[in-house]
Amino acid sequence: MAVRENQYIVLPEETVGKKRGERWLDSLKRWLVRCPQCLEVRLVVGAHENDQYVCKDCGYKFTIKF
Numbered sequence: 001m002a003v004r005e006n007q008y009i010v011l012p013e014e015t016v017g018k019k020r021g022e023r024w025l026d027s028l029k030r031w032l033v034r035c036p037q038c039l040e041v042r043l044v045v046g047a048h049e050n051d052q053y054v055c056k057d058c059g060y061k062f063t064i065k066f
């Protein structure tokens, strides 16, 4: 009995951990910016829509759109 109770406690914790990971991944995907000139994908942490971004590869300046 005692072992089964422990298993029931552990399972919900694993589910919460996975959901947190997915949310973190969503934030990461939002910060992925693709240059329309050379199609290079860059991770711009904290990027906002309509921000100006200069491509590190080709120097092309563009506005971030999600």
Ligand SMILES: [Zn+2]
Residues within 6 Å of the ligand: 035, 036, 037, 038, 039, 040, 055, 056, 057, 058, 059, 060
């Ligand atoms: Zn570029």
